[in-house]
Amino acid sequence: MTIPDGFSPHFRKSPLTDPWEPLYSRVLEDRVQMGLMASEAHTNSRGFVHGGLLATLADNVMGLSCHVALKDQSGLVTVNLTTDFLSSGRIGQWILFDAHVAKTGKTLCFANCVITADDQIIARAQGIFSNVGSRDTKRG
Numbered sequence: 001m002t003i004p005d006g007f008s009p010h011f012r013k014s015p016l017t018d019p020w021e022p023l024y025s026r027v028l029e030d031r032v033q034m035g036l037m038a039s040e041a042h043t044n045s046r047g048f049v050h051g052g053l054l055a056t057l058a059d060n061v062m063g064l065s066c067h068v069a070l071k072d073q074s075g076l077v078t079v080n081l082t083t084d085f086l087s088s089g090r091i092g093q094w095i096l097f098d099a100h101v102a103k104t105g106k107t108l109c110f111a112n113c114v115i116t117a118d119d120q121i122i123a124r125a126q127g128i129f130s131n132v133g134s135r136d137t138k139r140g
Contacts, residue, residue, distance in 0.1 A: 003024055003035070003037070003094075004035065004094065004096075006026045007024035007025065007026045007033075007035055008024060008025070008026070009022060009023070009024060009025075010022075010023040010024055010025040010034060011025060011027075012025075012060070012064065014060075016056070017056070017057070017060070019041060020036065020041060020042060020053060020057075022036070022037075023035075023036050023057075024036065025061075025064075027068065028068075030065075030068065030069065030100075030101065031065040031068055031069070031098075031099050031100060031101060032061055032064040032065045032068060032099060033061065033096065033097060033098050033099070034057055034060065034061045034096075034097040035094060035095060035096045035097065036057075036094075036095050037092070037093075037094055037095075038089050038090060038091050038092060038093045038094075038095050038117070039091060040091060042089075042091075042095075043091060047090065047091065048088040048089065048090060049088065049089030049090065049093075049095060049117070049122075051083070051085050051123075054083065054085070054089075054095075054115055054122070054123050054125075055081065055083040055125065057097050058081075058083060058097055058099075058113040058115060058123070058125035058127070059078055059081050059125070059127060060097075061097040061098075061099045061113060062099045062101075062111035062112070062113050062125065062127040062129070063076050063078065063111075063127070063129050064099075065099040065100070065101050065111055066101055066104065066109035066111055066129045068101075069101040069104050069109065070104055070109065070131065075131070075132045075133055076109065076129040076130065076131060076132070077129065077130050077132055078127060078128075078129055078130075079108070079128040079129060079130045080126075080127065080128040081125065081126075081127045081128075082125060082126045082127075083123060083124070083125040084123060084124050084125070085122070085123050086121055086122055086123055086124065087117070087120065087121070087122040087123075088117075088122060089115075089117035089122050090117065093117040093118045094117070094118055095115065095116070095117050095122075096115065096116045096119075097113055097115050098113060098114050098115075098116070099111055099112070099113040100112055100113070100114075106131070107130060107131050108128055108129065108130060108131065109128070109129045109131065110126075110127075110128055110129075111126070111127050111129070112124065112125065112126045112127070113125040113126075113127070
């Protein structure tokens with residue numbers, strides 16, 4: 001399978017996600033989507049895409065989608081994350097993280113994410129993010 005149209009290398013690199021590269025993202029008007037082609041580096045000992053990876057990337061894409069919805073440079077931190085695992089992803093499948101912002105407020109943003117493997121739902125997540133304002137995240 002090839003990478004779907006509109007996806008390019010993920011724009012928000014992180015030391016945590018570096019071992020899972022290549023990751024892809026697509027910025028839409030109202031949200032961000034992420035995806036990856038499942039490989040051995042993404043799996044648990046049973047050969048399924050690891051639930052921790054699914055939860056982590058769902059958290060990432062929901063936070064980025066809240067940032068898009070807020071249309072500013074606010075800093076967001078996760079307040080709550082819930083993930084339901086419905087099925088499993090396998091090596092060779094396109095894993096898509098499709099986030100939607102449900103509500104934004106002055107201090108909180110609520111989002112959800114549907115995670116699919118080759119268009120079949122394998123997990124869903126919900127997150128609440130706190131708007132902590134702009135912060136310099138560089139360490140000196």
